[in-house]
Amino acid sequence: MSFQHIEFVLEGGxxxxxxxxxxxxxxxxxxxxxxxxxxxxxxxxxxxxRAVVLTGRGRFFSGGGHVQSFVxxxxxxxxxxxxxxxxxxAAVGCFSRMSAPLxxxxxxxxxxxxxxxxxxxxxxxxxxxxxxxLAYTRIGMxxxxxxxxxxxxxxxxxxxxxxxxxxxxxxxAEAKNSGLVTMVLPDLELEAKTxxxxxxxxxxxxxxxxxxxxxxxxxxxxxxxxxxxLEARSMTSLAGNTSDSREGFAAFAEKRSAKFTGx
Numbered sequence: 001m002s003f004q005h006i007e008f009v010l011e012g013g014x015x016x017x018x019x020x021x022x023x024x025x026x027x028x029x030x031x032x033x034x035x036x037x038x039x040x041x042x043x044x045x046x047x048x049x050r051a052v053v054l055t056g057r058g059r060f061f062s063g064g065g066h067v068q069s070f071v072x073x074x075x076x077x078x079x080x081x082x083x084x085x086x087x088x089x090a091a092v093g094c095f096s097r098m099s100a101p102l103x104x105x106x107x108x109x110x111x112x113x114x115x116x117x118x119x120x121x122x123x124x125x126x127x128x129x130x131x132x133x134l135a136y137t138r139i140g141m142x143x144x145x146x147x148x149x150x151x152x153x154x155x156x157x158x159x160x161x162x163x164x165x166x167x168x169x170x171x172x173a174e175a176k177n178s179g180l181v182t183m184v185l186p187d188l189e190l191e192a193k194t195x196x197x198x199x200x201x202x203x204x205x206x207x208x209x210x211x212x213x214x215x216x217x218x219x220x221x222x223x224x225x226x227x228x229x230l231e232a233r234s235m236t237s238l239a240g241n242t243s244d245s246r247e248g249f250a251a252f253a254e255k256r257s258a259k260f261t262g263x
Contacts, residue, residue, distance in 0.1 A: 001038070001042065003020075005020055005021050005029075005031050005032040006018065006032060006035040006039060007020045008042075010049065012199060012202060013048060013049065013050040013051060013202035013203075013262075014052070014053060014202045015042070015043050015049045015052045015053070015100070016053045016055070017036070017039050017043075017052065017053065017054045018056065019032065019036075019054075019055070019061070019062050021057075022057045022059070022060070024063075024066065025058075025059075025060040026056045026058070026061065026062040026063060026114065027062065027063050027064065027065065027066040027067070027068075028062060028065055028088060028113050028114075029065075029066040029069055029084065030069075030080070030084055033083075033084045033085075033086075033087040033091070034087045036087065036091045037087035037088070037091040037094070039091075040090070040092075040095055040098075041091075041094055043094065043095070044095075044097060047262065047263075050100050050201070050202040050204070050206045050262050051198045051199075051201040052100050052102045052198075053103045053198050054102060054104045054105070054117065054121065055104070055106075055194070056107050056108060058108065059108045059109070060107075061106045061107055061108050061109060061114050061118055061130065062110060062112075062113065062114025062117060062118075063111050063114055064112020064113040064114045064135065065081075065084065065113050065144075066084075085144050088144065088145060089145070089146070092116075092120055092145060092146045095120060096120070096146075097213075097214070097217075098210065098213075099207055099209055099211075099213070100201075100202075100206060101201045101204075101209050101213070102120070102122045103121055103122070103123045103125060103197060103198055103201070104117065104119075104120065104121030104123075104124050105125045105190055105191075106124065106126040106172070106181070107130065107190060108129070108131075109130065109131045109132075109133075110130065110131070110132045110133075111131075111132070111133050111134070112134065112135050112136055112145075113144055113145040115132050115133065115145075116145025116147040116150070118132065119132075119147070119150050119151070119154065119180050120146055120150055121182075122213060123182050123197065124180065124181045124182045124183075125183050125184075125185060126175060126181045126183070126184050126185070127172065127185060127186075127190045128173075128184055128187055130172040130175075131169050131170065131172075132169070132170045132180065133167055133169040134147065134163055134167055135167050136164065137165060137167060143164060147164070148160075148164075151163065153220060154178070154179050154180055155178050155179055159178065172184045204260055205242070205244040205245070205248065205258075205260045206244075206260070206262035207238060207242050207244060207262065207263070208238055208245070211237070214234075215227075215230060215231060218230055242263065244258075244260045244263065247259060247260060248260070
């Protein structure tokens, strides 16, 4: 897949998506949003893809929406926002539903929609120099990209309000202390750790990963009894319909490492 604003590389079961507008802080415009949706759809539907990395080129992960285009749109800005938010939100939905785990590698500043994308990862890695801020209300806007969904679930409603109303700029360490980041790494080690972790996940039980993601996604709306029933259906479905579960059982019994195929 070849794009203008996104670099997409698939190798060894790992899809690497790089936001590639470094001259514009990887700001998300209509074209980038549409390209992001195309790549996310591929990641959700292609069984060859067993892990996904989302990162940015240059000093920014993403500075968020392309505010200059909002200014230029004048009275038509609402229509422009719809053309950006629609595919952006569809992409976030694909990433959340797909079986392949999503690693977000925050290489630099993540602001606005960039913040939203960064914290949507199943595993979130950050360079020590990375900064995170929501900054929506700083320009008189609310949130998009799933921030209002993910943030209170990660940090709780009180902290979410603080981050969304006061717009503090968080260091990578502060973001980790708040539960927004899985691991903070020296800048020069981020790439290698991301690559190694993606390769490890790509060799894992892909369909089990997908079931875990969907269980967690459903847990916020279910009663205990509903969640228990969902867990039971998930377990029996994996046991009855995947070769990975049988390989996992056999490997455990034989005291060896499992060799999963994602099937």
